[in-house]
Amino acid sequence: MKRYMLALDQGTTSTRALLVNEQGCIDAMEQQEIGLQYPHPGWVEGDAERIWLSAVEVIRDLLAKANIGAESIVGIGITNQRETAVVWDRATGAPVYPAIVWQSRQTTGICERLKHEGHERLIQRKTGLKVDAYFSGTKIAWILDTVNGARERAERGELLFGTIDSWLIWKLTGGRVHVTDVSNASRTLLFNIYERQWDQELLDILNIPKSMLPEVRSSSEVYGDTDAGLFGRAIPIAGAAGDQQAALFGQGCYDPGSVKNTYGTGCFMLMNTGTEAIHSPSGLLTTIAWEVEGKVEYALEGSVFVAGAAIQWLRDGLGFIENAADSQRLAEAAGSSEGVYVVPAFVGLGTPYWNSDVRGAVFGLTRGSSKEHFVRATLESLAYQAKDVLKAMERDSGITLSELAVDGGAVRNDFLMQFQSDMLGVPVVRPVVNESTALGAAYLAGLAVGYWDNREQIRCLKQVEREFQPRMEAEERQRLYAGWGRAVKAAIAFAE
Ligand SMILES: Nc1ncnc2c1ncn2[C@@H]1O[C@H](COP(=O)(O)OP(=O)(O)O)[C@@H](O)[C@H]1O
Numbered sequence: 001m002k003r004y005m006l007a008l009d010q011g012t013t014s015t016r017a018l019l020v021n022e023q024g025c026i027d028a029m030e031q032q033e034i035g036l037q038y039p040h041p042g043w044v045e046g047d048a049e050r051i052w053l054s055a056v057e058v059i060r061d062l063l064a065k066a067n068i069g070a071e072s073i074v075g076i077g078i079t080n081q082r083e084t085a086v087v088w089d090r091a092t093g094a095p096v097y098p099a100i101v102w103q104s105r106q107t108t109g110i111c112e113r114l115k116h117e118g119h120e121r122l123i124q125r126k127t128g129l130k131v132d133a134y135f136s137g138t139k140i141a142w143i144l145d146t147v148n149g150a151r152e153r154a155e156r157g158e159l160l161f162g163t164i165d166s167w168l169i170w171k172l173t174g175g176r177v178h179v180t181d182v183s184n185a186s187r188t189l190l191f192n193i194y195e196r197q198w199d200q201e202l203l204d205i206l207n208i209p210k211s212m213l214p215e216v217r218s219s220s221e222v223y224g225d226t227d228a229g230l231f232g233r234a235i236p237i238a239g240a241a242g243d244q245q246a247a248l249f250g251q252g253c254y255d256p257g258s259v260k261n262t263y264g265t266g267c268f269m270l271m272n273t274g275t276e277a278i279h280s281p282s283g284l285l286t287t288i289a290w291e292v293e294g295k296v297e298y299a300l301e302g303s304v305f306v307a308g309a310a311i312q313w314l315r316d317g318l319g320f321i322e323n324a325a326d327s328q329r330l331a332e333a334a335g336s337s338e339g340v341y342v343v344p345a346f347v348g349l350g351t352p353y354w355n356s357d358v359r360g361a362v363f364g365l366t367r368g369s370s371k372e373h374f375v376r377a378t379l380e381s382l383a384y385q386a387k388d389v390l391k392a393m394e395r396d397s398g399i400t401l402s403e404l405a406v407d408g409g410a411v412r413n414d415f416l417m418q419f420q421s422d423m424l425g426v427p428v429v430r431p432v433v434n435e436s437t438a439l440g441a442a443y444l445a446g447l448a449v450g451y452w453d454n455r456e457q458i459r460c461l462k463q464v465e466r467e468f469q470p471r472m473e474a475e476e477r478q479r480l481y482a483g484w485g486r487a488v489k490a491a492i493a494f495a496e
């Protein structure tokens with residue numbers, strides 16, 4: 001009987017289950033799209049129950065598709081959209097409010113208060129994060145403040161909080177196990193990344209009862225078994241990590257200085273900094289990469305809130321393309337963006353600007369500007385945002401990038417990858433298996449159950465599909481990038 005690791009990848013726009021074999025190849029995959037709600041400008045919410053049901057359904061569908069039973073699964077590795085906050089009733093399992101998605105801005109007011117009260121430096125020093133609505137802490141506080149009776153129920157120990165990993169593990173184990181891993185905990189604004197524990201001072205500042213929080217565990221260990229009724233037989237849940245950290249692991253970025261960039265809903269560039277947590281003066285985040293075999297390793301991260309989401313907007317909001325893949329054809333047909341810049345700051349800007357107030361903007365339109373120019377400029381904005389992040393990363397780490405490992409849904413776009421290489425002036429390396437996030441989750445869980453022996457063995461599994469070499473003249477690169485700089489500056493000025 002062939003035996004697999006199962007990766008469960010719960011992303012912002014979809015839930016996927018994948019069968020990963022010993023060679024690090026994906027033998028089968030099932031996916032379900034997840035809808036989001038935008039109840040007010042800048043707010044982004046999801047249905048936590050729907051997320052849970054999608055997870056069960058994709059696993060069941062995957063087993064059926066591969067015509068195997070749960071006994072063929074050695075273990076499950078979970079990876080997830082990070083920061084998204086779910087608060088639920090410990091007794092009934094019912095969420096008290098929709099999942100507040102990482103992109104959502106409804107807690108900007110709480111963040112302003114924290115800054116006004118002078119907590120910014122303390123929070124940054126302990127958590128490595130910025131005071132921004134992006135992270136879970138203010139989302140939990142907002143739910144407790146907003147939902148009728150929630151604070152009293154939380155104080156009585158009746159409510160639990162979890163990021164999506166924690167929510168899914170709790171549901172998969174039939175409510176028996178309430179845990180999260182260090183990489184997810186490090187995105188909450190409540191976790192001291194140096195002492196590796198929930199921080200009482202931060203909990204007091206945000207007025208969040210500690211009893212709501214999950215136990216923090218390593219990224220690679222058996223947390224518990226799935227409820228036997230779910231898949232016909234109990235399966236060990238053997239690893240968990242936030243999706244960006246999992247992608248770093250899946251790309252084999254184990255050496256300090258190695259970098260990957262994931263182009264999904266947002267765009268997240270992480271550099272492994274080994275056992276050293278590097279503080280960033282340039283607006284990067286210091287975060288926990290993972291804890292494996294008793295060792296915690298750190299990463300520097302640049303977070304871009306809107307990347308592939310801008311392509312979805314071209315499709316669903318503007319109707320300029322029928323599907324995401326179309327964007328490549330239109331961008332190539334345009335030949336150049338002809339001076340058009342799209343700044344997709346729909347929910348503010350993350351690294352390195354950290355500005356919640358700025359909103360999307362378009363510059364440089366002429367009577368001759370067409371849909372093709374618009375689409376091309378939107379794709380180019382992903383590459384410009386990645387360059388903003390990389391510049392900050394090179395400054396803070398003192399390391400000059402020699403190549404960029406990429407993954408995520410939007411890297412299928414050859415135009416984008418070529419433009420990215422042109423903009424950075426380094427090769428962009430696309431792996432054969434683009435699902436680095438899922439691979440990372442499978443590898444973390446697989447190490448815990450002995451499916452793989454060590455990281456060296458895993459690193460050897462990676463294969464390159466294509467390298468994009470820079471072709472653009474330096475002068476042209478500088479001219480285009482300078483235009484982007486002016487566009488962002490003007491968008492920020494408009495919001496002031
Ligand atoms: N060919 C393409 N060109 C540009 N963007 C694409 C392409 N294919 C997918 N995308 C974008 O990639 C995103 C999906 O990537 P994925 O890694 O699945 O995201 P997530 O994990 O955030 O849900 C979507 O936002 C979609 O618009």
Ligand SMILES: O=P(O)(O)OC[C@H](O)CO
Nearest residue numbers: 011012081082264265266
């Ligand atoms: O859903 P993704 O892949 O865009 O990832 C979301 C991030 O984890 C948010 O921090």
